[in-house]
Amino acid sequence: MRRPLPVSEGESAGGGQLAQELLPGARMDEDVLTTLKILIIGESGVGKSSLLLRFTDDTFDPELAATIGVDFKVKTISVDGNKAKLAIWDTAGQERFRTLTPSYYRGAQGVILVYDVTRRDTFVKLDNWLNELETYCTRNDIVKMLVGNKIDKEYREVDRNEGLKFARKHSMLFIEASAKTCDGVQCAFEELVEKIIQTPGLWESENQNKGVRLSHREESHGGACGGYCSML
Amino acid sequence: MADKVPSEFDVVVIGTGLPESIVAAACSRSGQSVLHVDSRSYYGGNWASFSFSGLLSWIKEYQEESDGDEWAAWQELLLEAEEGVALRKKDQTIQHVEVIRYASQDSDEHVEEVGAVQKNPAPVTSASSNDPPDSTGTACSDTSELTAPLNEPETSQEVPDVDVTLGNESHGGDTDCTESPLEQEKAENVPVGEAVVDVPKKNRITYSQIVKEGRRFNIDLTSKLLYSRGLLIDLLIKSSVSRYAEFKNVTRILGYREGTVLQVPCSRADVFNSKQLTMVEKRMLMKFLTFCLDYEQQPEDYKAYEECPFSEYLKTQKLTPSLQHFVLHSIAMTSEGCTGTLDGLRETQNFLRCLGRYGNTPFLFPLYGQGELPQCFCRMCAVFGGTYCLSHAVQCLVVDKESGKCKAIIDHFGQRISAKYFIVEDSYLTEKTCSDVAYRQMSRAVLITDRSVLKAESDQQISILTVPPVEPGSAAVRVIELCSSTMTCMKGTYLVHLTCPSSKKTAREDLESVVQKLFTPYAEAELENEEVEKPNLLWALYFNMRDSSGINRDSYNDLPSNVYVCSGPDCFLGNKNAVQQAETLFRHILPNEEFCPPPPNPEDIVFDGDGMQPEVPAPKPEAAEDVTSQGDAEEHSEE
Ligand SMILES: Nc1nc2c(ncn2[C@@H]2O[C@H](COP(=O)(O)OP(=O)(O)O)[C@@H](O)[C@H]2O)c(=O)[nH]1
Ligand SMILES: [Mg+2]
Numbered sequence: 001m002r003r004p005l006p007v008s009e010g011e012s013a014g015g016g017q018l019a020q021e022l023l024p025g026a027r028m029d030e031d032v033l034t035t036l037k038i039l040i041i042g043e044s045g046v047g048k049s050s051l052l053l054r055f056t057d058d059t060f061d062p063e064l065a066a067t068i069g070v071d072f073k074v075k076t077i078s079v080d081g082n083k084a085k086l087a088i089w090d091t092a093g094q095e096r097f098r099t100l101t102p103s104y105y106r107g108a109q110g111v112i113l114v115y116d117v118t119r120r121d122t123f124v125k126l127d128n129w130l131n132e133l134e135t136y137c138t139r140n141d142i143v144k145m146l147v148g149n150k151i152d153k154e155y156r157e158v159d160r161n162e163g164l165k166f167a168r169k170h171s172m173l174f175i176e177a178s179a180k181t182c183d184g185v186q187c188a189f190e191e192l193v194e195k196i197i198q199t200p201g202l203w204e205s206e207n208q209n210k211g212v213r214l215s216h217r218e219e220s221h222g223g224a225c226g227g228y229c230s231m232l
Numbered sequence: 233m234a235d236k237v238p239s240e241f242d243v244v245v246i247g248t249g250l251p252e253s254i255v256a257a258a259c260s261r262s263g264q265s266v267l268h269v270d271s272r273s274y275y276g277g278n279w280a281s282f283s284f285s286g287l288l289s290w291i292k293e294y295q296e297e298s299d300g301d302e303w304a305a306w307q308e309l310l311l312e313a314e315e316g317v318a319l320r321k322k323d324q325t326i327q328h329v330e331v332i333r334y335a336s337q338d339s340d341e342h343v344e345e346v347g348a349v350q351k352n353p354a355p356v357t358s359a360s361s362n363d364p365p366d367s368t369g370t371a372c373s374d375t376s377e378l379t380a381p382l383n384e385p386e387t388s389q390e391v392p393d394v395d396v397t398l399g400n401e402s403h404g405g406d407t408d409c410t411e412s413p414l415e416q417e418k419a420e421n422v423p424v425g426e427a428v429v430d431v432p433k434k435n436r437i438t439y440s441q442i443v444k445e446g447r448r449f450n451i452d453l454t455s456k457l458l459y460s461r462g463l464l465i466d467l468l469i470k471s472s473v474s475r476y477a478e479f480k481n482v483t484r485i486l487g488y489r490e491g492t493v494l495q496v497p498c499s500r501a502d503v504f505n506s507k508q509l510t511m512v513e514k515r516m517l518m519k520f521l522t523f524c525l526d527y528e529q530q531p532e533d534y535k536a537y538e539e540c541p542f543s544e545y546l547k548t549q550k551l552t553p554s555l556q557h558f559v560l561h562s563i564a565m566t567s568e569g570c571t572g573t574l575d576g577l578r579e580t581q582n583f584l585r586c587l588g589r590y591g592n593t594p595f596l597f598p599l600y601g602q603g604e605l606p607q608c609f610c611r612m613c614a615v616f617g618g619t620y621c622l623s624h625a626v627q628c629l630v631v632d633k634e635s636g637k638c639k640a641i642i643d644h645f646g647q648r649i650s651a652k653y654f655i656v657e658d659s660y661l662t663e664k665t666c667s668d669v670a671y672r673q674m675s676r677a678v679l680i681t682d683r684s685v686l687k688a689e690s691d692q693q694i695s696i697l698t699v700p701p702v703e704p705g706s707a708a709v710r711v712i713e714l715c716s717s718t719m720t721c722m723k724g725t726y727l728v729h730l731t732c733p734s735s736k737k738t739a740r741e742d743l744e745s746v747v748q749k750l751f752t753p754y755a756e757a758e759l760e761n762e763e764v765e766k767p768n769l770l771w772a773l774y775f776n777m778r779d780s781s782g783i784n785r786d787s788y789n790d791l792p793s794n795v796y797v798c799s800g801p802d803c804f805l806g807n808k809n810a811v812q813q814a815e816t817l818f819r820h821i822l823p824n825e826e827f828c829p830p831p832p833n834p835e836d837i838v839f840d841g842d843g844m845q846p847e848v849p850a851p852k853p854e855a856a857e858d859v860t861s862q863g864d865a866e867e868h869s870e871e
Contacts (some may be wrong), residue, residue, distance in 0.1 A: 094610075096619070097274075097619070097620060097621045099620040100612055101275055101607035103600065106599070106604075106719075107478075129825055135283075138719065209599070209717055211599045212478065212481060212590050213475075213479075214469050
């Protein structure tokens with residue numbers, strides 16, 4: 001019986017829409033400008049989880065796909081002197097049979113769209129991913145970064161110019177990277193965050209539709225029982 | 233990647249409704265390998281939520297003629313010592329679907345929902361051609377003839393404005409089954425990049441706008457709320473599945489009395505601030521509610537009435553008729569004569585205990601709709617290694633004749649997938665299996681309106697209203713009105729859900745009188761040309777849904793002992809039934825495991841010898857708190 005290894009950090013890792021005051025540990029991050037929800041999508045096996053773990057933990061595991069189910073990771077980065085707390089969500093393998101839940105996309109400000117430069121089919125499928133993004137994303141101004149991964153490999157089926165052209169056509173940022181060698185990984189996330197911060201209205205908390213997040217802590221506004229208990 | 237589904241699992245779950253999804257998550261969390269499939273192209277089954285165009289596709293699917301309910305080929309795939317229990321090919325739980333369009337079509341004939349348009353049509357591969365344009369999920373590849381795509385219903389643009397009974401509509405042969413030519417054609421007429429429509433100031437919302445902004449809608453098939461101290465909230469928190477969802481507080485409890493909608497004060501502050509109540513009434517209500525909070529302490533107060541209806545008991549309390557009415561319908565949420573005194577007191581107590589945990593009312597509603605909840609549990613299942621396939625039908629269960637146990641399923645490709653336990657949602661079982669089952673029905677209506685049923689300072693209100701039955705003894709109608717900040721409808725509109733147990737033949741017969749009490753059809757409003765009190769009705773959908781809850785396992789014929797059945801949604805407001813079912817099934821399957829414990833701290837996971845089989849240590853209850861603090865502490869700060 002295979003026991004997958006779940007990885008997730010932080011109790012509430014929604015997006016910018018999550019109320020800062022409800023975020024555990026928010027007090028420690030007073031200098032954090034905003035919390036952003038970032039998604040990673042693309043075909044199975046292109047290296048999404050590897051890019052995530054390279055970026056957040058600086059690790060690379062060639063056997064990754066066999067053992068790990070990644071939920072999300074939290075990391076704070078500094079861009080142009082602004083600190084942003086990123087909640088980066090992995091697909092949890094649900095893309096394998098093209099069954100990502102629509103709920104995965106809710107409230108994201110940025111998305112990293114990954115293909116494998118050694119597999120043309122993963123490049124061809126990008127259209128489907130853009131389509132799905134369009135259907136389920138709640139905002140129209142979500143920032144997109146296209147990443148051509150695995151450039152450490154000698155063999156290639158998609159050259160750099162093709163990736164660049166596709167990114168231009170769809171108004172995406174573009175970079176080639178390797179989760180294995182670390183090439184371009186940091187840069188992909190940083191540029192994405194920079195662009196999000198530069199987009200007015202995308203991340204400011206007053207523009208977010210705040211919802212209630214449930215946690216282990218008791219929230220009580222004016223006491224439980226609608227105030228009736230306190231009468232007794 | 234044309235991956236093939238593995239052929240061996242511990243548990244196979246068929247159906248992605250809430251109870252099935254909770255069981256799947258619980259099993260996966262306990263280390264079982266789980267395959268979770270749904271024959272539909274979206275998550276949630278009858279618990280799903282749809283965008284407007286997604287809902288139109290759903291409607292169309294239920295109006296299409298059944299192409300036979302039997303699978304053909306599986307018999308040949310059985311071995312000598314096996315027999316099969318067939319599963320259903322087409323769902324039969326939805327009936328009497330009727331759509332009425334009130335809002336007028338404006339001159340812009342070619343509006344199409346932005347999200348539904350394929351701006352960059354993908355090369356026609358097997359996967360893309362099967363993806364429905366806008367259902368809440370995407371299809372598994374290679375399923376060509378089994379999952380015909382849900383094309384945009386072209387009818388929606390051309391039919392006359394009023395009284396479209398979709399059930400009677402004929403279908404032209406112009407619906408291609410592998411592509412949506414309509415989609416591609418229309419795409420050319422849509423200015424790329426245009427997305428947000430300004431809602432006209434005068435509240436004149438047209439049908440075209442609804443279609444164009446259709447992506448803003450998340451329309452629930454099943455309308456429920458979460459009790460803030462209910463089983464589902466507890467489970468969401470305990471399992472940390474709550475991290476995948478956000479909620480809004482229901483802001484108002486409304487009542488309907490003598491033809492008007494009123495706000496029912498329920499918290500202590502509400503009671504004191506109420507302008508409707510006299511000082512005497514305030515004191516009466518406070519006194520009674522305070523008693524209900526722990527009525528068990530004073531059995532002498534209600535002992536004599538235990539056998540009576542709650543409504544009779546209320547008459548004996550010092551309460552005015554209007555207070556009795558509100559306690560009965562809006563707080564205990566029961567109907568005249570239907571509920572005994574003990575149940576009524578228990579419901580009232582439950583209501584009061586749930587008050588104030590997250591807000592002024594006892595209820596929460598998930599942002600983006602109830603359909604998010606099954607998906608959240610599915611994600612938890614996937615994070616722990618569960619495998620997901622939508623648009624993946626199952627032909628039959630394979631039963632070993634000798635042991636009488638189910639050993640595998642045969643899917644629509646004819647692939648055999650074996651497992652130890654099988655969980656099947658009721659709607660997948662055939663008439664043969666369910667011949668002795670007596671199902672009840674629910675009546676549902678979904679309305680899009682332009683105003684709230686009760687005007688307030690803020691237009692962003694989430695309200696629950698109970699409309700008492702006209703004839704005593706029949707059921708009350710539950711009305712849940714959602715505003716656009718719940719992310720279930722476009723700005724300037726409200727989404728209104730009506731639910732009651734069916735008593736007449738169709739949902740429309742059951743609910744239309746209540747709809748007429750509360751709303752004005754759009755066309756009439758235009759004629760009157762004056763400020764109308766009631767909100768305008770822009771669009772309405774009626775349908776009946778089967779209520780398969782509360783069915784004894786023994787009622788199903790020939791069910792192998794390792795096959796468990798989950799029911800579809802029930803008629804109640806809360807989600808208690810789904811959680812209880814899931815927990816009961818889980819305890820049957822894994823009696824020694826904890827049900828949905830908090831996820832372990834990633835740092836506590838130890839690899840054994842070969843590094844391929846990490847062991848998750850038994851999580852301690854307080855582990856969840858650790859995850860938070862450690863997770864935060866470990867963030868790397870790059871500077
Ligand atoms: N050579 C090379 N292999 C990679 C790279 N990124 C990921 N991989 C490998 O590709 C496989 C799939 O990676 P994974 O991150 O699981 O892909 P995912 O399905 O998109 O999450 C794994 O075996 C990784 O080790 C890379 O940049 N270079
Ligand atoms: Mg992965």
